Amino acid sequence: MAKRKEFIGTVISDRMQKSIIVKITQMKKQPKYGRIIKNYTKFKVHDEKNVAKIGDIVRIQETRPLSRDKRFRLLEVTKKAQTPHVDIKEQA
Numbered sequence: 001m002a003k004r005k006e007f008i009g010t011v012i013s014d015r016m017q018k019s020i021i022v023k024i025t026q027m028k029k030q031p032k033y034g035r036i037i038k039n040y041t042k043f044k045v046h047d048e049k050n051v052a053k054i055g056d057i058v059r060i061q062e063t064r065p066l067s068r069d070k071r072f073r074l075l076e077v078t079k080k081a082q083t084p085h086v087d088i089k090e091q092a
Contacts, residue, residue: 005062008078011052012042019070020047022060046073055081 013021025040044067045060052058057079060072 006059006075007043007072008057008059009043011054011056011058011081014047014050014052014054018047018050020045020052020058020074022058022072043072044069046070048074052077053081 007022007024009022009024011020012023022043022045023040024043025038028037028039029035030037043060045058046063046066052074056077058077059075061075062071063073065071066073
């Protein structure tokens with residue numbers, strides 16, 4: 001049995017219920033000239049507990065088809081996004 005693919009990426013959308021969109025960035029070398037090219041792919045990922053938020057670094061794993069587009073599930077949130085501290089000012 002083949003091992004399932006695992007990727008590490010950044011959450012770019014969490015608007016859906018139990019689903020997130022993760023962007024995977026890959027660096028590849030162009031064969032003829034050797035220039036480094038940055039490619040990215042976006043995957044829809046199943047997030048059962050809605051724990052991932054925009055900007056989080058997550059680890060995902062390939063799984064059976066869960067819907068028309070979802071083929072991955074969330075394994076863990078590796079690093080939480082830095083949220084800026086916002087002060088609410090009261091108007092007098």
